[in-house]
Amino acid sequence: MNSTYQTRGGGLGVAEGETMDDVRIARAALSRLFEPMDGVGTALVEVLGPVEALRIAVGEVTPPAAPTAVAAGTEGAHSGRGQHGSASQEASASLQTALERWRPRVAHLAPERDLETIARFGGRLVIPEDGEWPEGLSDLGIDAPLCLWVRGEEPLPDTRKSLAIVGSRDATGYGLSVAGELAKGLADRGITVVSGGAYGIDGQAHRGALASAARSLPTVAVMAGGADRYYPSGHEDLLREIARRGLVVSEVPPGSAPTKHRFLKRNRLIAALSSATVVVEARWRSGALSTARRAADLGRNVAAVPGSVYSANSAGCHALLRNGATCVVDEKEVYELLAPAGEGLVEDPQGPPAPHDGLSLVDLAVLEALPVRRGAEVERLAVVAGLSEAEVRAGLGRLALEGLCERTDEGWRRAKRG
Amino acid sequence: MNSTYQTRGGGLGVAEGETMDDVRIARAALSRLFEPMDGVGTALVEVLGPVEALRIAVGEVTPPAAPTAVAAGTEGAHSGRGQHGSASQEASASLQTALERWRPRVAHLAPERDLETIARFGGRLVIPEDGEWPEGLSDLGIDAPLCLWVRGEEPLPDTRKSLAIVGSRDATGYGLSVAGELAKGLADRGITVVSGGAYGIDGQAHRGALASAARSLPTVAVMAGGADRYYPSGHEDLLREIARRGLVVSEVPPGSAPTKHRFLKRNRLIAALSSATVVVEARWRSGALSTARRAADLGRNVAAVPGSVYSANSAGCHALLRNGATCVVDEKEVYELLAPAGEGLVEDPQGPPAPHDGLSLVDLAVLEALPVRRGAEVERLAVVAGLSEAEVRAGLGRLALEGLCERTDEGWRRAKRG
Structure with a gap:
């Protein structure tokens, strides 16, 4: 069984004797059992596939005789090699800890009910085995989500045509205006605007994209809590509209609370689903900067909008610019971050030539x-x-x-x- | 005679039978005879030294038998090798053209009177043979000025401790405020602020530096016309104050008009006299950008202050940022452009730690x-x-x-x- 999954590449695919439904239900259950980026959990899925991983995680079967690969993978990815003990001992120990961590949630598992819930909200569960699974998420490697709970009818967007616009919740009128204009301009060009659904810049980015009359998918909101929850509550109408015309997605199942810890991990999904991330306004200490860092780690373009040096809300953007982010001032320049080399290049707005131009x-x-x-x-x-x-x-x-x-x-x- | 100058390195120094006064008077005269960056003229000085170059330029002696080196140097520096004719023929031809170009001004030469004029304004002529000649000007190579007409008593500043702050004439309140604050903050740190004496950003940079109580040289205004002229006229009081506490300098002699052509060439002096150039506000078509380009050509740091994406006055700054200029928002970051590696590094203004900081x-x-x-x-x-x-x-x-x-x-x- 092990080798079956391994040869199919990182726990993907449907094993002999399993149906796509089995795999979907397993991933649905695992997404409730594991917190995002649970190292041992994702390694287990990677090695054994979701169905078998679930059976182990819930204690239905004991771990396979040689769990070394599972925890060795985990150790490599998360904390480096331990200093003492054999790899096999370590593996058993971390799997044992993980099983204890998962146990309190086992009794609460009801994946079929979760799938019914998302369906009731006009949504579905998208798993890596589905054709619409976005390519960009693979760049996350071991940190890729187990699945995405999606509200909305359209397929998930092509990563190459998606762009993240993020920023502070406590935005200024300047930042809101820029975010809205950039988002509308990009949506007009057929780009999907990805953001986090929060107050401030995120919300304005979604609104700007929805204001476009383009027929492509305007916007995707990536939530830290369940895709069925209206968080923040003041964005209930906005999130409903995004679910109607765009997509609301989450890696945690319906009903999950948007904890701070999930917010931090959610940011990697915004970065990975987009081929570039633009920070419109951010203070020094802003979640938007963590999204920008994740984007840079993934080799994605990172851009920042400049602003007044007197605005604390632009300080994070200016720090990004000092550290190599691209300075962008309008949607043409942002679009250039996505366009293949040579396409969509920005021309200098030189204005009419002065009479003495071109004189020797x-x-x-x-x-x-x-x-x-x-x-x-x-x-x-x-x-x-x-x-x-x-x-x-x-x-x-x-x-x-x-x-x-x-x-x-x-x-x-x-x-x-x- | 040729070899004497050549071995002393590029026309510098006082030849046998000459005094420093002879050299000073010759350079004073040449600076009136040649427009800035006169290719043939500077090559002549480079090869033969200023005294002999002057005698040829005014037609007192005929060119030496083999003028090849002169015009060959010129060709190399300014237009590449010609496609036809020998180097010697070309040399004769370009020197002949140059002599015709210089001839109309010969009758007007009065270097002693010019030296008296600058002295009457409390100034002097500084030449490359003087100890105070700024090191940074040498980086201009063949484009270095023949001399600097200086109003003010202090010696010319150390290039390593000088910084250019430049920008548009039609500045906004935002730009003026930033320019003034940066300049004062830098002068407080003992840095000399170099600028062009113009309305807008330049003037505010000078004013900001003058507002510092530091005892170092606060500011240097590099003029396109004569150092005795108050141009623009609205800056008469400011330029007087700069001459009193700082320096007003020009490569053209007293009385010279500030033509557009001289403005363009003046910008290279601002760049060369400074170890970094900061553009505070600039439109797409701004002289400040030409100063920034010259600074980059000289291998100097170039920085730009960000601003609103809606301000046309920041568009040139944003273009610089897109092209690799450093984003700077306060004088600490500007100071970092000058400081040797490791010194003066900026600490992130993290603010007080949040209670959950540092938690696993x-x-x-x-x-x-x-x-x-x-x-x-x-x-x-x-x-x-x-x-x-x-x-x-x-x-x-x-x-x-x-x-x-x-x-x-x-x-x-x-x-x-x-």
């Missing part, structure tokens, strides 16, 4: 030397400009062609603008 | 699971937190030690804050 330095010197009112002779212009008379004459000819100078009875002067 | 994820999960009012038993906390009962008990012990939880008749709850 000689011609510029002649132009500068020309009086505005009374004309001056070539000899005088040569002295003022520091050029030979021949150069002045040639320059005057070119400037006259451009309509920049004119000859008067008293000599040359600048042409009056029409 | 296990303890955080326990803390989050604790009810605020009515207590809960360990079994219940284990279910909520997703931990084993043993982990919950250990966590409660640690939290109680930190004063974060308390035992009631009904079980454990969060401690009330004192």
Whole structure:
């Protein structure tokens, strides 16, 4: 059995004698049993597959004879090799601790009921074995979620066309305005805006995306608690609308509370579901910065919106900019973070050319030397400009062609603008 | 004679039979004869030294038999090798053109009078042969100025302790405020603030530096016209004060007009005299950006102050940030651009630690699971937190030690804050 799962790559797929339903129910149960990023738990699933992992986790079967691989994987991923004891002993010890940790929740498991609940909310459980499982989540490796509880009808978006817009809850009017505009502009271009559903920047990003009339998936809210919960409560209407036209997703089952600990882990999902993360406003101590760090760890582009140096709400953005984040000021620049090289490149808004643009330095010197009112002779212009008379004459000819100078009875002067 | 100058390194020093006065007078005259960055002129000085170069430039002696080195140097530096004709022919041709260019000004040369003028303004002419010639100007190579006309008594500042603060003339209140604060803060730290004396950011940078009570040289204004001219006229009082307590400098002699062409070339001096350039506010099309480019070309640090994405006056700064300039928000961060590695490093303003800082994820999960009012038993906390009962008990012990939880008749709850 072990080898079956291993050859199918990291616990994915449906083993012999199992149905997709078995796997879905197992993952549903595991997502309630394990807290997000439970190291031993995810290693168990990785090695044995979800169905067998669940049977062990609930104590239905005793762990396989050689659980070394499970906990060795865990140790490698989370705390490095232990200093004493064999790998096998360590593995038994950490699995034993984990089983104790899971035990209090076993009696509360009811995966079928959870699946009914999400269905009642117009949703479903998406698992890595499903075709719509987003590619970007694989970059999380051992920290990938076991499944995603999804409210909404559309399939999960293509990571390459998704972009996270995040920021502080206590946003300023400036930050809210920028977040809304960026999100709408990106949704207009067919990009899905991923955020955390919170007050402030997150909420405004979702609202901006929903304001777009584009037909692509406008926005995804990744929740720290259950996808059925309206948290924060003031966003009930917004979250309903996101579930109706976009998606509300969570790795924890319906009814789960949004604890601080789950918020911190949730941020990795926002980063992984998006091909770039833009921080619009963040204080020094902001969850949005943790999302940005996770994005950078995943090799994703990280960008920050600049703001006033007097705004504490931009201090986190400025710290990101100092540390290599890309400075973005509008949705074109944000879009450039996603576009394949060469596509969507931003042109410098140069404005209309000034009349002296493109002049050689000689011609510029002649132009500068020309009086505005009374004309001056070539000899005088040569002295003022520091050029030979021949150069002045040639320059005057070119400037006259451009309509920049004119000859008067008293000599040359600048042409009056029409 | 050639070899004498060449061995003394690029036209520097006083040749046999010459005095420092001869060299000073020659450079004074050449600075009126040549426009800034006159390629042939500077090459002539480089090869033959200023005294001999002047004699050729005014037509007092014919060019030496083999002028190849002069114009070959020029060609190399300014336009690459010509496609046709020998180097010697080209050299003769470009020197001939240059002589014609210089001729109209020869009759107006009066270097002794210019030196008297600058002295009357409480100033002097500083030449590369002087000990106080700033090291940073050498980085300009062939584009280094022939001399600096200086108003003020203090010696020119150490490039390593000078910093340029530049920006738009049409600054906003935001930009003016930041420029003034940065400049004062830097002057307080003994840094000399270099800028261009213009309205807007430049003027405010000078004012901010002058507002410091530090005893070091507060500020240097680098002018596009003569150091005796009050340009712009509205800055007459400011420039007088800079000349009194700081320095007003120019590479063109007293009385010279500040032409656009000289403004563009002046920017290289601001960049070269400073070990870093900070742009506070700049539009897309701003002279401040040309100073920043020159600074980058010289290998100097370039920094930009962020601002609102809605402010056109910050658009140039944001473009710099996108292109690798360092984001700076206060004078500590600017100072860091100058400080040797490890010195003056900025500490993160973390603010007071939150009560849950430094808790392990296990303890955080326990803390989050604790009810605020009515207590809960360990079994219940284990279910909520997703931990084993043993982990919950250990966590409660640690939290109680930190004063974060308390035992009631009904079980454990969060401690009330004192």
